[in-house]
Amino acid sequence: MRFVLFTYPDPDYAARWLSFSEEERAASIADHVAWFARYGDRIRAGADLAWPKVVRSVRRRAGQPVTTDGPFVEAKELLGGVIIVEVATMDEAMAMAAEWPSLLQGRGAGVQVEAVAEH
Numbered sequence: 001m002r003f004v005l006f007t008y009p010d011p012d013y014a015a016r017w018l019s020f021s022e023e024e025r026a027a028s029i030a031d032h033v034a035w036f037a038r039y040g041d042r043i044r045a046g047a048d049l050a051w052p053k054v055v056r057s058v059r060r061r062a063g064q065p066v067t068t069d070g071p072f073v074e075a076k077e078l079l080g081g082v083i084i085v086e087v088a089t090m091d092e093a094m095a096m097a098a099e100w101p102s103l104l105q106g107r108g109a110g111v112q113v114e115a116v117a118e119h
Helices: 011-019 022-039 090-098
Strands: 002-009 043-048 059-060 064-067 079-084 110-115
Touching: 002 090, 090 110
Parallel strands: none
Antiparallel strands: 002 079, 002 110, 043 079, 059 064
8 A cells, every 4th residue: 555644743843953053953854864764675766855945736617727926725733844754554654653753843734644546
């Protein structure tokens, strides 16, 4: 089964990221690299989203596409990235998500796990 892990950093931590020293950033990145190394055989794809955020939204109004810089698609959390994994069960995907390093950054961090439709 394939699952998408939507990763959400703690917003306060993310807001401070650019003010961190090179050593602080390197330590955080090393934690994430270690996570990817530990689960590399199960990861099928992924992407870290750009910071600072460069986001556009597309909706349809009166039958025509409308592109805006915001408001963004309904979400209060800051989406940081997506990781597609292939594992046997939801429980296994949840166990991987529970070890995501950003969860240690603050109370606002999270990982949403969602099954991929198999057509």
